[in-house]
Amino acid sequence: DAGVIQSPRHEVTEMGQEVTLRCKPISGHDYLFWYRQTMMRGLELLIYFNNNVPIDDSGMPEDRFSAKMPNASFSTLKIQPSEPRDSAVYFCASSFTLGGGTEAFFGQGTRLTVV
Amino acid sequence: TQLLEQSPQFLSIQEGENLTVYCNSSSVFSSLQWYRQEPGEGPVLLVTVVTGGEVKKLKRLTFQFGDARKDSSLHITAAQPGDTGLYLCAGCNQIIQGAQKLVFGQGTRLTINP
Numbered sequence: 001d002a003g004v005i006q007s008p009r010h011e012v013t014e015m016g017q018e019v020t021l022r023c024k025p026i027s028g029h030d031y032l033f034w035y036r037q038t039m040m041r042g043l044e045l046l047i048y049f050n051n052n053v054p055i056d057d058s059g060m061p062e063d064r065f066s067a068k069m070p071n072a073s074f075s076t077l078k079i080q081p082s083e084p085r086d087s088a089v090y091f092c093a094s095s096f097t098l099g100g101g102t103e104a105f106f107g108q109g110t111r112l113t114v115v
Numbered sequence: 116t117q118l119l120e121q122s123p124q125f126l127s128i129q130e131g132e133n134l135t136v137y138c139n140s141s142s143v144f145s146s147l148q149w150y151r152q153e154p155g156e157g158p159v160l161l162v163t164v165v166t167g168g169e170v171k172k173l174k175r176l177t178f179q180f181g182d183a184r185k186d187s188s189l190h191i192t193a194a195q196p197g198d199t200g201l202y203l204c205a206g207c208n209q210i211i212q213g214a215q216k217l218v219f220g221q222g223t224r225l226t227i228n229p
Binding site for chain 2: 004035042044045048055056091095103104106107109
């Protein structure tokens with residue numbers, strides 16, 4: 001398996017524009033997580049899905065952020081409108097529930113810069 | 116909100132020295148994981164600990180889960196420059212039936228100087 005695939009790797013956009021980040025999880029995994037990483041706040045959980053259903057979106061900063069998982073092999077995180085403070089590295093991770101815990105496999109991330 | 120506090124946030128030591136980093140919480144977790152992240156990459160799992168008091172060894176790395184399953188430590192013996200990276204702990208808890216949640220600490224940025 002190629003692992004978790006995120007696109008694009010880098011995104012530079014102007015304030016006010018819509019940004020869509022994409023993720024293809026590992027086949028067979030039933031959990032998908034979206035995280036945001038900054039130096040100040042570390043790795044923050046934004047939202048996660050179980051079997052394509054959003055379970056907890058309490059980490060989504062505000063209504064400008066939305067996430068969808070239309071099927072088991074694809075998810076998007078959308079920011080509309082984007083703001084400079086949204087600049088961060090956004091990671092997607094997937095996992096398959098194990099008896100002893102949830103092992104998360106991460107993509108390489110999307111580095112978002114909003115100018 | 117379940118919070119994981121890692122300490123120290125930054126650590127720079129010489130090659131060959133030993134070190135310990137800590138991960139603490141006021142919450143109980145069903146399991147706890149340690150990840151290592153290198154620049155430009157996503158975190159990669161090192162180990163999962165499940166049982167209170169559990170100790171796991173991975174070459175020169177020793178991981179321990181606290182008896183109360185609220186804290187963990189990572190000890191590195193004879194650190195090498197290749198150990199340099201961001202070390203993250205992550206706690207897992209069952210939120211609702213069939214669904215689990217994974218939350219991360221802010222990480223310890225470790226630098227091993229040759």
